[in-house]
Amino acid sequence: MRKRNKAGLIVPALLLAVITACNGGEKTTGDLPAAQAEAFKMGSEPIxxxxxxxxxxxxxxxxxxxxDLVKEKYPNVKFTYLxxxxxxxxxxxxxxxxxQIDIYYDSIGIFSTVQNYQLQxxxxxxxxxxxxxxGSLEPATVDAAKIVSGGKEMWGVPVFNNNLVMYYNKDLFDKFGVAYPKDQMTWDxxxxxxxxxxRSDESNVYVGYTTSxxxxxxxxxxxxxxxxxxxxxxxxxxxxxxxxxETAFLVPYKASGLDAFTAKNNRLPNFLTQEAAMFMYLSSAMFINKEYETLNWDMVPIPTLKEAPGVGSQPYPTFFGVTSTSKHKDEAMEIIKYLISEEVQMKLSKKGIMPVLNNEAxxxxxGQDSKFKNKNLKAVFTNQFAPVPYKSxxxxxxxxxxxEAVGTALNQDINTALRTAEEKANQLLSSEANK
Structure with a gap:
């Protein structure tokens, strides 16, 4: 998730007795005996x-x-990141x-890796x-944590989040005399x-929109x-x-003049080198790619569907989980608990790390302490999260x-392209099942 995107490429009722994520701030004490429910005190012995x-x-x-944050809070704990x-x-x-592995962390996209090594x-x-x-966290991120495990267990706790936004190049909009995109747009x-x-000029072809x-x-x-x-x-x-x-790729790509660009350059456009006017990508990109420090850009929420106004992308949280092999499960849990505290979430948010704490302040x-504090950063929170579907x-x-089906569908009948992709995917699944 945090890899550099070099070209905007086309190549690609758990805990019901414990929480009700969507209806407020119930705590997770449950009916445990008082001795067990008593907050764990981080010991003074170094670990x-x-x-x-x-x-x-x-x-x-x-x-x-x-x-650096947790070391200050827990000086008796030595942390080794591998x-x-x-x-x-x-x-x-x-x-x-x-x-020894005590905590595993990763984004929702690959967090299920823990299954491969029985670390969950x-x-x-x-x-x-x-x-x-x-219950104090963004409900969609808690729901996502349940879904990763198949809905029956909690393998991790969301610590920070991500979603999709629409970046746009102000210089290209100004060059062609086009008004900047609005905070709320439909795909049409x-x-x-x-x-x-x-558009094109004497030496360049420009594309209106691209995405990862x-x-x-x-x-x-x-x-x-x-x-x-x-x-x-x-x-x-x-x-x-x-x-x-058709909505996110085929129609907007064709409207954007992608064919003309690829015909001239035999490759895909790169937003960071000012070849595309708009780029749908991760809201964290501006803090990862150095090019955003010199590019004249801003952002708006991604377009929404007519039938689902105000609904943006799914959340893309990163979870921290205590492993099954940890010798210090209580200490590891305390570290994770501290990471979702208001104190830490506020510090992360100011840096431009999307918080999971459902707290307006x-x-x-x-982004207040970032180089981009004057950008339209509220766009990150404008849309509602789409529900996270089944994950495997x-x-x-x-x-x-x-x-691959994105590129194939641009060059042939979409039904054929998707049917071919389905056959290929099912062959891969069958081969994996027979191993």
């Missing part, structure tokens, strides 16, 4: 907690956002080597024991705007799952998916076929 993530988040970034992928061994290699743990009792108030209005911005297909699919505002929950087969050729492809502080650990296996 070490090992934190692992597949996010690609660097040590420097993780320390700046999280560890990123994997580029900067370290894989989780499997860590486990094989006997590495139902945190329900820990949440009760430590009086963690899930975006298409009309895109037509005015798909992976994120547009993963966070689609129609709440469509990749797989059918009852059969674990691909759902891509269904009528709802067809409508979404915390939301209003979003197999989603990552088929996501590429959904992404």
């Amino acid at each position: 070490e907690l090992f934190i692992v993530s597949a996010s690609g988040d660097s040590v420097e970034s993780f320390n700046d956002r999280f560890l 990123p994997w992928k580029k900067e370290g061994p894989s989780i499997q290699e860590m486990i094989t080597a006997g590495q 743990m139902d945190m329900t009792e820990l949440i009760k024991k430590h009086n963690v108030n899930l 209005e975006l298409n009309e705007l895109s037509k005015k911005l798909g 297909a992976n994120h547009a699919l993963r966070m689609n505002q129609m709440s469509l799952p990749y797989l059918k929950q009852d059969t674990l087969k691909s759902a891509i050729s269904s009528d709802p998916w067809k409508k979404y492809y 915390v939301k209003k502080a979003f 650990k197999l989603d990552s296996l088929v996501e590429k076929t959904y992404n």
Whole structure:
């Protein structure tokens, strides 16, 4: 989720006795014995907690956002962050080597990775024991945490969030004398705007709109799952998916003049190098990609569907979970509880990290201490979240076929493109099942 986007590419009743996420601030004490429900007191003995993530988040970034805060709060705890992928061994290699893992964190897109290594743990009792108030969090993020586990367990607690917004290049709008996009647009209005911005001059071809297909699919505002929950087969050729492809990709791409750009450049447009006027992407991008520091941009909420006004993308929360193998489960739970406190959520929000705490003052502080405090940052919170649909650990296996179908559908009949993608996805699923 935090990887740099280089080109706006087209390549891509748990806890019902404990919380009611949508109706306020019930605490999670439940009916536990008083001794168990009593808040855990972090001990004075020094301990070490090992934190692992597949996010690609660097040590420097993780320390700046999280560890520096908790180290100050809990000086007797030594924290060791072990990123994997580029900067370290894989989780499997860590486990094989006997590495202790106490906390695993990742975005909703790949949090189910914990299943592959049997690191997941139902945190329900820990949440009760430590009086963690899930009712104070954005309900959609808590719902998402339930869905990741299949709705029966709580493998993680949301700590920060993300969604999709529409970035726009003010210089290109000014160049072509087009009024800036509005805070509330429908997709039809975006298409009309895109037509005015798909232009060319003596040396360049410009595109009105582009997006990151992976994120547009993963966070689609129609709440469509990749797989059918009852059969674990691909759902891509269904009528709802067809409508979404037409809405978010095919119609706006054609209106934006994408064909002219790809014909000239034999590649896709890049918003960060001023080749596209509008770019639907993660609200965190402005704090990750250095190019936003020099680009003349602003943002608005993403367009909405006529039949669902005011509904934007799905939330894209990042969860922190206590692992099944941790030797310090209580201490790890206390750290996570502190991360969702108003104190920490306010500090994160001011930095430009989208909070999960459902608190207006915390939301209003979003980006106050950032370089972008004069931008239209309220756009991040304008739309309601679309509900998070069924998620499977197999989603990552088929996501590429959904992404590839965007390009295929632009060049052939959409029904054929989606049917072919479904067949390919089901072949992958069948091969995985037979391993």
